[in-house]
Amino acid sequence: MWYEILPGFGIIVVCLCVPGFVTPRIQKFQNNGKLKRVAKDWNEWWMMSRDYRLTGSHYIGRGLEAIPDKPTKK
Structure with missing residues (x-):
């Protein structure tokens, strides 16, 4: 029968x-009681990608001297 x-x-x-109920609890456990990651992690990734864009390597950090003063027109 039915x-x-x-x-x-x-x-x-x-x-x-x-999985929908368990996943947030696992993430909270992994992030030391916070449900979401802090912005610091995103900021570090963003700066790492900036270094790669400016120097061609994630491991070579450059300061303001690597950014050109005026954009060059092509």
Whole structure:
């Protein structure tokens, strides 16, 4: 009968819902009690990509001397 599909349906629903409830708790555990990462991580990545754009390497940091004063027109 129709009620024979209820156990299988229940298993599918539980398997699809569990990751949505568990993932935020795992992230909170990994981020030391904060639900989201702090902006500091994004800022560090952004500066690393800036160094790569200016110097061609993530590991060579340059200061303001690497940025041209006036943009050159082509």
